[in-house]
Amino acid sequence: MPRAKQRTPELRDRVVAVAVELLEGEGVAGFTTRTVAARAETSPPAVYEFFGDKAGLLREVFFEGFRMLRREFDSLTETDDPRADLIALAQCYRGFVRSHPTLAALMFERPFSDFDPGLPEMRAGSSVRAFIVGRVRRCLDAGIIAGDPTDVSLALLALIQGLAGSENARRLGTTAAAVDRRWNLAINALLNGLAG
Structure with missing residues (x-):
């Protein structure tokens, strides 16, 4: 039997x-x-x-990636310094992409020809986006930066993803100090440029 x-x-x-x-x-x-x-x-x-099928499995891995990233964000503590908290979020995101480069590629790029995320998959990142927008909104409410929270969040995300991708490809410097310096330069330049 x-x-x-x-x-x-x-x-x-x-x-x-x-x-x-x-x-x-x-x-x-x-x-x-x-x-x-x-x-x-x-x-x-x-x-x-x-x-x-394989695409269905990749779809679930895609969702799991966003659940993992959200757990990383949930480990961040909120302080009375919204700017420092936003920078900590950027560093947390950086750490996630450094630790999970291929998973991050699945989440934010299109490395598989048989998996093209549609609208339900794009909604998978909604809790991650809401967390980021919340941190941006705290800076806006404190008068640290000015602008639309969604616009600022998307600009920050694009910057973080670009920096993380460059770091993973070893195009951001040859020493840890140089890479950290360039991360700090870019994040602070964005926030200073948005100063209210």
């Missing part, structure tokens, strides 16, 4: 965790559904049953 299928929530969670690890360890080229299944100690049909 064949063994009964075990399609539990725990198995689904394990498959997602393994998929994130595989993406981080093997990169885009090494990411296959068959390898994910083998490392999760299940079968490719089980993975397909949970996620439909």
